[in-house]
Every structure is written in structure tokens, then in C-alpha cells.
Amino acid sequence: MALFCGNNEDYQQVLQWGGITELPARKIYEQVLPDIVAALTSSEVPYHRGSPYGGKDWWETSDPTVGDIHQWDVWAGKEKAYQDYDIMGGRFVSEFGIPSFPDMRTVEYWLDSKDVGKGQDYAQSKIIAQHTRAGNFERRFAIVMNENFRLTSDLETHVYNTQIMQSEAVSYAYQVWRRAWRGKGKEYTAGVIVWQLNDCWPVTSWAIADYFLRPKPVYYSIARQLKPITVNIFRTVIKNKANDRPRQFYEFGAFQSIDARIDVWATNSTLAPRKAQLDLFCIDLYSSWT
Template sequence: MNENFRVTSDSETYQYTTRLMQSEATSYAYQSWRRKWRGKGMEYTAGALIWQLNDCWPVTSWAIVDYYLRPKPAYYTISRQLAEVAVGITRTVIQNRDHDRPRQFYEFGAIQSHGARIDILGMNSSLQSIDAELELYCVDLNSGWFHKETRGVHLLPNQSTELISMPCPGPPKTSARKDADPYKVPEWTNSSSVVVSARLINSSTGEVLARHADWPQPLKYLRIPDPKITVKEV
């Protein structure tokens, strides 16, 4: 857990972090399994069992609902991934050399990244194909830069559909630093602080059919700006 989240000695923060980690992990797992239901002749994963749903006594566990029947964050992420229509995002970081660190890590010593690729997929469990608008929205946490585009997409029935594979958008590069080592990476990445969000929207009604957001990893390195939101109890 400490590789992706900041170390804390505060009990409430630690408990929240464990639930967030569970939510992130289960969301990625169910998305990956469902993605492998690719259509005729490519039904590599046909389903997954949720273990476990709820606790039968107050305890620390991997259940997605606690003993008092309070849903944890993982309950909602799994529900979203297993909805009849869902959208998912995977990010592959491109680095200057192979190494034994998780691929989502952007920088580690001599390991430097110079880009990332995002793959967006749609999942449709109904028996009818679906025409929709795919809304892609990217925002940089450091500069406020954003990018938005919309594309028409077609989801095949009862399978996953690969929708987009593209370089991860990012703000303009302000420097032209060159890598001095033999690997000759042209420039460092400009997407390591970019959040990518995708929504599937019904073309006729404007209804949001599915949504998903991909945050750059590790989360502990992000400096999230204050959204300046005020909540008042009425």
C-alpha cells in the first residue's frame, strides 16, 4: 500500500486509504476480466465471483459491505464495472528502459518516462448494439490545462469493444530537455499529472450511460489543488 499511498500514522486516514486501495484494485480487476469477453471465439473470461460481499461480524476484511451493512467504496466501483453498459480506461506508461518496477510508476531513479498511451474500451452486456457518443476529458492537476473531445462509437452486443488507443493528451511541453544517456529519450513526459475521464452518452437522449476516470499513479506523488468547494448544512 505504501508504494501507491502516502504513509500515515493517523488511524482514520489509514482506514480510508485501505478502502480506497481496495476500490482501485477491484475496479481494475473487474474491468480487466470483463474486457476479455471479446466476442465469438474470444470469450477468454466469462465471469467473476465477488468475494466477499459482507461481513458476519465486525472485523477488518476484504468484504465490500461491512457488518453494519454500510457499503465500502469498492461496492460502488464494482457495481459500475458490472453495469450493463460500462466504459473503462487503461494507461500504459512508456519509459526509457525496462525495469522491475510496476509499469504505472512514472519516475524511479534512472528510470524516466517520456509518454503514456491510453486505451478506452466499452462493455455492453445487452443483446443489442449501441451507438453512443464517447466524451473524453483530460485535465492537468499542475497547470489547469484541459482537453476535451467527443467521438461517435459503436458498442457491439454481448461483448467488450476496443474504442480508442491513443497517446495520453497533456499540456504543451515548456522545455526541450534531451536525455544525455544512450537511450536518447527526446523529452520527458507531460502526462504524469493528467487525469483522464471518459463518458458514454446516449446520442438521442443525452443520458450518461457509463463513466470512468483514470488517475496517474502512484497517487502519493500527486499534489491535488484545492477545489474551493464549500459545503453548508441546511
């Protein structure tokens, strides 16, 4: 047991609705539940009034330095590129993720189990929409897939590409946020919880294992990033001037990439130092090599 939490996104939803200056349920979250938890449990299990909660005022839910945040500006919210996860962390990221289709066998299960599924084996069909938990999924998948893959009309290829997209994005978040625990006085990100573990019915969702408990590729990429010792590499593009375009992969007119920096880092979550030699190889894809 990590902690007891009073609510999920209640403070945040009130803030998003606007025009609400007080929340009567605060009495439950900030007085009733803390007293009950204190009376029935040991003091070793803390109580957190809500998630996300930033710790300053009751409506503060996005402070990256205090409490926890839900980071949905990739996929939802501001619909930023997942390559911006490195500048979108928080003290504790308790929700984030990108959805993907489940295993193709699971997709075929809902297509084949009903006559209505005949002729609807394409990404925007009605039965696919009925088995997709993410709102505005057609538009949002179009954005993230177009930015990172060649588009395809073949359903099985599209299903696979969404899984790779999810795996790459979520594993990158684990890479950079784990790196953000930089030692005393620099504990920028202390922990991460991906949304979500599994599904309660056959569906396209943020889950890392589907309804039949078939793991998606992201299940394995998260496991790899959570090993006690990891090594990662990332290429950062340097541009000739600041602009509002995506940082990594956009050139237009006067906005040009002029250089790049390669960052290589290791993380060690054991309690002992580890000496190692890292060999780094570079390959020119435009020259002959075998």
C-alpha cells in the same frame, strides 16, 4: 444455481505443501460426488470437481485458459501491484480481492465495547490485530498503502484510505477482466467472483459489506462496473527498456518512462448494439484553468 463444486482449494493446498504425489480424497471429488449430483439433480447444473481447477491434471490449479483460478498474487502470494490485474486474469476468476477496514462506526464498536480498546486506536494495536482476518496484515497494508497513498498515523484517515484502496483495486480488476471477454475465440475471461460478500463478526477483511451490513465504497464501485454499459479509461506507461520494476509507476536510474498510451474502451452486456458519442477531455494540471 450455477454449479456444484467438490472442494475449495484442496488440490491447490496439496500442491503448495509439496512432497505429495497422490490425494486419496480425489475419489470423493472425482467419483462419489459427481455420481450423487448426477443422481439427484438435472443435467443442466454442472459439477466442478474443485476450485480452483484447471482441467488437465488433478493438481493443475493455475492454468488461465481452462477452468477457474484464484488470483491472490495481489495482496498475498507474489504481492504484485493491483495495476497488474490486467495481465493476471483467467478463464474464470473465482476468487480475488483486497481487504480493508470496515465502516469507522464498526471500528469504534469494537474499540469502545471493551476496556481493552482504550488507548489502542492505532492501526497496529493488539485489538486491531484481533479484529483483522488477513495474515501479515501490517506488512501487506504497508506495501499497498505506501505505493498508493500518503502514509498517516491518524486511524480514521487510515481506515478510509484502505477502503479507497480496496475500491480502486477491485473495480480496476472488474474493468480489465470484463474487457477481456473480446468475442468469439477471444473469451479470455468469462466471469469474476470477488472475495467476499460480508462478515460474520466485526472485523477488517475482504468483505464488501461489514458485519452490520454497512457497504464499503467497493460495493458501489463493483455495482458501477457491472452496469450493462460501461466506459473506462487507463493510462499505460511506456518505458525505455523492460525491467522487473512495477510497470506503471517506477523510474530509477537508467529505467525511465518515455511515453504513455491512453486506452479508452466500452463494454456492452446487453443483446443489442448501442450507438453513442464519446467526448474525451484532457486537462493540464500545470496550467491555469477553472
